[in-house]
Amino acid sequence: MTVDPYRAIAPLYDRVLSPLLRTIRRDIATYIGYRQFRSVIDLCCGTGEQLRLLVGQERTLCGIDNSLAMLAQAKQRGPESIEYHLLDAEQTTFSTNTFDCAIISFALHEKHPAAARAVYENAWRLVRPGGAIVLADFSQVPAGLKGFVYGHLAIPLVERLAGRDHYRHYRRWMENGALESFIGGQGSGADVISRPFGRCCLCCAVDVTAAGLSLNNSLVLLNRALADQRITRKEGSDGR
Numbered sequence: 078m079t080v081d082p083y084r085a086i087a088p089l090y091d092r093v094l095s096p097l098l099r100t101i102r103r104d105i106a107t108y109i110g111y112r113q114f115r116s117v118i119d120l121c122c123g124t125g126e127q128l129r130l131l132v133g134q135e136r137t138l139c140g141i142d143n144s145l146a147m148l149a150q151a152k153q154r155g156p157e158s159i160e161y162h163l164l165d166a167e168q169t170t171f172s173t174n175t176f177d178c179a180i181i182s183f184a185l186h187e188k189h190p191a192a193a194r195a196v197y198e199n200a201w202r203l204v205r206p207g208g209a210i211v212l213a214d215f216s217q218v219p220a221g222l223k224g225f226v227y228g229h230l231a232i233p234l235v236e237r238l239a240g241r242d243h244y245r246h247y248r249r250w251m252e253n254g255a256l257e258s259f260i261g262g263q264g265s266g267a268d269v270i271s272r273p274f275g276r277c278c279l280c281c282a283v284d285v286t287a288a289g290l291s292l293n294n295s296l297v298l299l300n301r302a303l304a305d306q307r308i309t310r311k312e313g314s315d316g317r
């Protein structure tokens with residue numbers, strides 16, 4: 078029998094992490110509202126906190142996770158209008174082009190690169206052309222004091238506390254160039270939604286085009302978006 082790595086932390090997850098992730102979750106909700114997306118799937122949804130922020134406006138909301146303990150927390154908090162499924166995000170059985178938007182937040186850095194790619198490609202399959210994939214995860218550490226404190230001290234410490242395998246994957250994620258590099262290798266365009274923790278996290282949306290998975294120009298677009306400051310909230314506006 079496989080052990081659920083989130084079993085111990087699940088009851089505490091929201092209490093410990095919610096205050097830290099509030100800004101990014103609100104920015105995602107703002108973006109999804111702005112794009113008027115009506116059907117959203119959260120891949121690796123955890124306790125469902127992001128989905129709860131999206132309730133209303135006749136939206137269909139669906140969360141999948143492979144941790145029974147995390148899903149138990151999600152279901153307990155409701156509301157019943159959010160559908161939850163115990164499923165592997167690398168291979169869900171939903172039909173192609175079912176959703177306007179897929180969210181993958183803080184789930185890629187803890188995976189083997191091939192598994193992270195499989196989740197992302199699955200998201201690509203599930204979202205209709207014209208929709209978007211919202212990705213939030215650790216980014217390359219910027220220069221400066223905030224970058225040092227968050228990127229070289231606080232975040233690595235939290236990741237180390239999450240366990241040896243988790244930390245190993247996180248290290249590899251950072252060494253491989255973090256989210257910028259992941260998108261650069263796989264997306265086709267990116268809007269920057271949020272950059273909390275002294276810019277050590279990046280949340281962006283990759284547009285899903287009819288052309289399918291394009292590997293070429295997204296990092297250029299991402300860098301351009303960063304240079305243009307197309308962000309919904311200025312860094313540090315949440316006091317972090």
Ligand SMILES: C[S@@+](CC[C@H](N)C(=O)[O-])C[C@H]1O[C@@H](n2cnc3c(N)ncnc32)[C@H](O)[C@@H]1O
Nearest residue numbers: 121122123142143144147165166167182183184
């Ligand atoms: C760090 S938590 C992030 C949860 C949530 N997305 C958030 O922003 O708080 C990672 C989640 O990914 C889930 N997960 C990891 N691998 C998965 C997989 N292959 N399929 C479904 N869920 C997975 C874990 O069970 C856990 O709930």
